[in-house]
Amino acid sequence: MPREIEAGVQMKLYTLTKRRLAMVFVMFMSFFIISVTAGLAAPDVIYTDSHNVKLIKNEYGSLVLSVNTSPILTPLNQQLWLLATPVLVNKDSNDTVDIAVTPQINFFHVDSEGHEQSELSGPPLSHRRQLTCTSEKCDSLLLLHLGYINHSEYKVTVKLDNTDEVTNLFESITLEFKTYKSAFTQVEIWFRTVFLALTFIFTIWYTRSLKPYHWDDWSIEQKWVMILLPLLLLYNNPLFPLAFIVASFAPFMVDGIFQATFLATLLLYYLCIYHSIREVKRSFVRFYLPKILLVCLIWLIAVVLSTWQAVNERTDPTYNYRVDTVNFMGLKVVLFVLAALYTLFLFYLFITAFIELRNVAYFGLRLRFAAVYMVVIFSVSLAILILRFGTQILDESFVSEISTRYGSAAEFLSLYGLMNFSLYAMAYVYSPSKNALSESRFPDNPAVSMLNESDSESDSDILYGRSKDEKIDYSVNFMGNLDADSD
Numbered sequence: 001m002p003r004e005i006e007a008g009v010q011m012k013l014y015t016l017t018k019r020r021l022a023m024v025f026v027m028f029m030s031f032f033i034i035s036v037t038a039g040l041a042a043p044d045v046i047y048t049d050s051h052n053v054k055l056i057k058n059e060y061g062s063l064v065l066s067v068n069t070s071p072i073l074t075p076l077n078q079q080l081w082l083l084a085t086p087v088l089v090n091k092d093s094n095d096t097v098d099i100a101v102t103p104q105i106n107f108f109h110v111d112s113e114g115h116e117q118s119e120l121s122g123p124p125l126s127h128r129r130q131l132t133c134t135s136e137k138c139d140s141l142l143l144l145h146l147g148y149i150n151h152s153e154y155k156v157t158v159k160l161d162n163t164d165e166v167t168n169l170f171e172s173i174t175l176e177f178k179t180y181k182s183a184f185t186q187v188e189i190w191f192r193t194v195f196l197a198l199t200f201i202f203t204i205w206y207t208r209s210l211k212p213y214h215w216d217d218w219s220i221e222q223k224w225v226m227i228l229l230p231l232l233l234l235y236n237n238p239l240f241p242l243a244f245i246v247a248s249f250a251p252f253m254v255d256g257i258f259q260a261t262f263l264a265t266l267l268l269y270y271l272c273i274y275h276s277i278r279e280v281k282r283s284f285v286r287f288y289l290p291k292i293l294l295v296c297l298i299w300l301i302a303v304v305l306s307t308w309q310a311v312n313e314r315t316d317p318t319y320n321y322r323v324d325t326v327n328f329m330g331l332k333v334v335l336f337v338l339a340a341l342y343t344l345f346l347f348y349l350f351i352t353a354f355i356e357l358r359n360v361a362y363f364g365l366r367l368r369f370a371a372v373y374m375v376v377i378f379s380v381s382l383a384i385l386i387l388r389f390g391t392q393i394l395d396e397s398f399v400s401e402i403s404t405r406y407g408s409a410a411e412f413l414s415l416y417g418l419m420n421f422s423l424y425a426m427a428y429v430y431s432p433s434k435n436a437l438s439e440s441r442f443p444d445n446p447a448v449s450m451l452n453e454s455d456s457e458s459d460s461d462i463l464y465g466r467s468k469d470e471k472i473d474y475s476v477n478f479m480g481n482l483d484a485d486s487d
Helices: 018-041 163-169 182-210 220-236 240-244 250-276 284-313 321-357 363-394 409-430 446-451 459-464 468-486
Strands: 046-054 063-067 080-088 097-101 104-110 116-118 129-133 141-146 154-160 170-180
Touching: 018 409, 080 129, 080 154, 104 141, 141 154, 141 284, 170 182, 182 220, 182 240, 182 409, 220 250, 220 409, 240 250, 250 284, 250 321, 250 363, 284 321, 321 363, 363 409
Parallel strands: none
Antiparallel strands: 046 170, 063 154, 080 141, 080 170, 097 129, 104 116, 104 154
């Protein structure tokens, strides 16, 4: 029984020779490597201003650590962190020391006249923290995080109780202000703008190329690229400059939601592609709904985890996810379970599609092209994730103490270059071919397209996965079905 065929607009993928298709991939990889190289040459992400503070008791028997002022800040610095790293008295000890500390934090901004104005309307903020020290070093404590910069200077005072235990273990504490470098922020703005402009151009071009054809005639790949391109505009975020104009954490949260939405849609795209290429009749409840529910749950938990700390820091800049570890870890376990289910589901659809269609003319080509770009995207993303977090991805410090969006400019440009250039390549390959208009209802049908080809077996025949005899048999079966329908 011949396979049921879905009519569609003939894609450029069908007219490209093996050499030209390889050139598309080479161009994609070349632009990706250029973006990574540009990232390696770009400025570092984080600027650090360190202060080593000796432990001295005040008249009330408490330890007060005071930092005069933060570095001079502008909105381009984006965020501000204050970390404390104790320096051990006895560095030769091989024992691991755990100590509970409850720092009380008060912070002020310095106005244009040099006056200190408190940023808190109530008493100093405090949360109990667990500090672990080994023979080599102590953990760093994140004391304060401002999600946006509203003033040019800040002053912070930190008071520690349990002074005897602290002074016996530590000889001093290193306080570090960390913030984004203005130079990196400028690089981020410029490259986001460039990618945004390129995506807009590709979106307009791709839309115009498919304008002569009805939506029902588009192939499943063409429909999905039409959905992904506008979402790529959101991924590049035309609203990003508002973060440096509006003194609020909201623009950064919106940026995170835009990125999560695009990536979740990309996950949904791969599930639908590998399933729909084998199945023409796609009801919403049976075909789309299970996939949408799975991906939406992943999207929802990812958004909650990424905004959890930001929302709490709005009223309490000293809040840290470790204060609420149980709920945080519960959500993260659910996310890992859903990610595992997604991986198994995708692997099943991928293997099933290849078993059934790898030798079917043109279908095997569509599968191989989608598979190559999927493997590249997943491999690079996974490599960046492992290089960024290492083994910490499996423990509670997966959300790092200093949570920047990117570990380096190379990481930023590799992610943005990967997503943008891969989708540009997909838009080009899935766009209509030159003769698509003359074959508007049958070009995505391999059998009809083959009737116009020569009887000789070429390199393209091998690439598409059919021999001459198989193609003739496939075409005769299809045309026989058309005659039967007409009768």
